[in-house]
Amino acid sequence: MFSKDIGIDLGTANVLIHVKGKGVVLDEPSVVAISPKTKQVLAVGAEAHRMIGRAPGTVETVRPLKDGVIADFDMTEKMLTMFIDRLGVKGFMTKPRILICCPVKVTAVEQKAIQDASLKAGARRVYIEEEPKVAAIGAGMDIYQPSGNMIIDIGGGTTDIAVLSMGGIVTSESVKVAGNTFDRDILQFVKKHERLLIGEMTAELIKKEVGTAFPGTAEKTIDVRGRDLATGLPKGITVTSAQAAEAIRESVRAIVLGARNVLEQTPPELSADIIDRGIMLTGGGALLDGLDKLLTEELKVPVYLAENPLGCVVAGTGIMLDHRRANFQKK
Numbered sequence: 001m002f003s004k005d006i007g008i009d010l011g012t013a014n015v016l017i018h019v020k021g022k023g024v025v026l027d028e029p030s031v032v033a034i035s036p037k038t039k040q041v042l043a044v045g046a047e048a049h050r051m052i053g054r055a056p057g058t059v060e061t062v063r064p065l066k067d068g069v070i071a072d073f074d075m076t077e078k079m080l081t082m083f084i085d086r087l088g089v090k091g092f093m094t095k096p097r098i099l100i101c102c103p104v105k106v107t108a109v110e111q112k113a114i115q116d117a118s119l120k121a122g123a124r125r126v127y128i129e130e131e132p133k134v135a136a137i138g139a140g141m142d143i144y145q146p147s148g149n150m151i152i153d154i155g156g157g158t159t160d161i162a163v164l165s166m167g168g169i170v171t172s173e174s175v176k177v178a179g180n181t182f183d184r185d186i187l188q189f190v191k192k193h194e195r196l197l198i199g200e201m202t203a204e205l206i207k208k209e210v211g212t213a214f215p216g217t218a219e220k221t222i223d224v225r226g227r228d229l230a231t232g233l234p235k236g237i238t239v240t241s242a243q244a245a246e247a248i249r250e251s252v253r254a255i256v257l258g259a260r261n262v263l264e265q266t267p268p269e270l271s272a273d274i275i276d277r278g279i280m281l282t283g284g285g286a287l288l289d290g291l292d293k294l295l296t297e298e299l300k301v302p303v304y305l306a307e308n309p310l311g312c313v314v315a316g317t318g319i320m321l322d323h324r325r326a327n328f329q330k331k
């Protein structure tokens with residue numbers, strides 16, 4: 001019976017879905033809007049995302065994943081079901097096979113939760129792959145040769161750092177610091193230093209517009225609004241790149257340290273390959289200004305930003321579905 005294979009990047013911030021033969025058909029934020037009373041789902045994805053911080057008491061917005069793993073099983077399953085239903089890949093008596101990614105170093109229980117949520121959402125079979133491996137393939141790295149390839153995948157909730165050779169992970173580390181941590185840092189900084197309460201979305205906007213991991217080059221500013229903590233009234237302030245850089249400095253440091261640890265545990269032959277090839281940066285968090293420059297300086301190895309950092313994992317699932325079908329069947 002004919003059924004479609006689909007690849008899913010189930011992320012803390014975004015869900016992307018690749019349908020075999022069609023390419024990327026869905027790219028939506030991992031957000032669910034529910035009625036707090038009845039727990040009924042009111043909206044998912046982009047529609048629910050628009051409600052964050054702006055919904056009345058009758059609507060609650062939930063992010064069902066935290067730090068790359070499932071924090072709310074029911075909501076993850078409902079969100080996945082609604083996304084998969086939209087694709088029209090579930091035929092009469094047929095269900096898709098799903099290739100889905102998880103961060104490295106997740107527990108068996110966390111992996112099982114991802115598998116169960118996919119099965120309940122309508123999968124016939126579920127194959128789980130480690131995110132940095134899939135991201136590396138999506139970024140165009142040839143990880144199947146006996147040589148070292150290093151990747152730093154900075155998502156919303158986790159940063160996965162791995163050295164790959166011959167199709168497997170040789171050394172890796174998962175740090176629970178990534179794009180969303182930078183947002184929280186900025187929110188706290190503005191609260192403490194400007195006595196202004198801003199929303200999650202405003203903090204993310206500051207990060208994207210003026211945030212930098214390598215301060216001192218181009219000083220940018222952004223005007224934002226929030227609630228004055230002293231008066232309780234709306235107030236506007238200007239945030240500079242220097243302030244945003246200070247806010248996220250410790251979190252950026254944690255990523256640098258994670259990468260250093262992985263390099264320190266890497267066998268010398270593979271280290272030599274990494275010096276030659278450089279390190280690939282993927283994931284939306286890698287779009288933070290100056291991060292490639294800072295990592296290059298700190299690690300003494302060239303660090304390159306992938307062509308489409310946000311799309312590497314889902315592109316990798318597509319390549320694996322196209323070329324590695326035989327591999328899945330062996331499992």
Ligand SMILES: Nc1ncnc2c1ncn2[C@@H]1O[C@H](COP(=O)(O)OP(=O)(O)OP(=O)(O)O)[C@@H](O)[C@H]1O
Pocket residue numbers: 009010011012013014015067068069154155156157158159178179180204207208283284285286287288289309310
């Ligand atoms: N231009 C940008 N500058 C800085 N950060 C950005 C930019 N664009 C997106 N991001 C950040 O990228 C993050 C989301 O990245 P991505 O979609 O790769 O994560 P995810 O796969 O959902 O998360 P995880 O892998 O941790 O589960 C968010 O924190 C978002 O704010």
